[in-house]
Amino acid sequence: MDDYIVSGNKRLRRGFTTGSCAVVAAKAATILLLSGESVKKIHFNTKYGSSLLLDVFTDDYACDKYASCFAIKDAGDDPDVTNGIKIVATVSKIDTGIQIDGGKGVGRVTKTGLKIPVGDAAINPTPLNMIETEVTSVIKTYQYTGGLKIIISVPNGEEIAKKTMNERLGIINGISILGTTGIVEPMSEKAIIDTIKTEIDVHVSEGRNILIMTPGNYGRDFAKDILNININDAVKCSNFIGEALDYAIYSGVKEMLLIGHAGKLIKLAGGIMNTHSSIADCRMEIIASHCAMAGVSAENIIKIMSCITVDATIEIIRKMEIYDQILCSLERKINFHIKQQTKGCMVVKYIIFTQKYGVLINSQV
Secondary structure, three states: OOHHHHHHHEEEEEEOHHHHHHEEEEEHHHHHHOOOOOEEEEEEOOOOOOOEEEEEEEEEEEEEOEEEEEEOOOOOOOOOOOOOOOEEEEEEEEEEEEEEEEEEEEEEEEOOOOOOOOOOEEEEEEHHHHHHHHHHHHHOOOOOOEEEEEEEEEEOOOHOOOOOOOOOEEEOEEEEEEEOOEEEEEOOOOOOHHHHHHHHHHHOOOOOEOOOOOOOHHHHHHHHHOOOOOOOOOOOOEEEEHHHHHHHHHHHOOEEEEEEEEHHHHHHOOOEEEOOOOOOOOOOHEEEEEHHHHHOOOOHHHHHHHOOOOHHHHHHHOOOOOHHHHHHHHHHHHHHHHHHHOOOOOOEEEEEEOOOOOOEEEEOO
């Protein structure tokens, strides 16, 4: 993929996700099975409108029985343990419908709280939908009237998964097939921080001293689609919330509205200003401690500590009469740590949400 961004005075190459690899491999294998034609490149449009043209390779083929193609994951200039791995799609004919599942090297979900049901292959909803969309287009092109079974596999996925957080999340025996945008943005830490500073500089130079900031796409989409907030000028801070707040103060920003998913922003209640999971992942510990202070039973504290997502903890505590008390306790601690970070030099308001339960904390209210 020959696509670049300029960030922090560096030219960094974009890559593409394991999800994009699965999509093009499945589309190529379907074309091969239904037409007997082997293709070398596959084009598709991602969820967010980007157009990708990726290389594909034939893995195996048995006329009118099955076809197998693969793509090679290219992470660009992003340091990613899945870079260079083979993502294989094997397509075979069935009577009706489109069935998509994971094979060897694709993990299985064993815990609740993820977007994927327990027992299913760890193929995220966006690539799953994109595979179905692209395969359906091929079916229509070749006027095929039967069904297809599609198996996504990763030959060395079990070994690669040991270098990821999958096991901790309850995903066993392989990697996850991921991707929201289909594209991997280079994640040089210095380059990201430099980009954040540049974005803030641009806003300030245009006379703005009240800014909106989101860690990533979830916050942007929620602000735009659910809160109806114009986020065209929002600063994207990734995990570097502390760095962004510090530089905003240095640049003369007077007020900041931070909008983000609870999976990241709940960490602020622990004074964690770099929310990357490799730095600190104590979401459950933070929530459990505030539940304990509110009088939640030891039995429920144990349940909360065993959760793997914030949504799963909310599912437990939202039924309690002290639910609002727990959220208020978290909000007070977030306020405390933000004031510690900003030294009172900037007003910081925030909206914390999850996709499942909507807004949890809105400091503006």
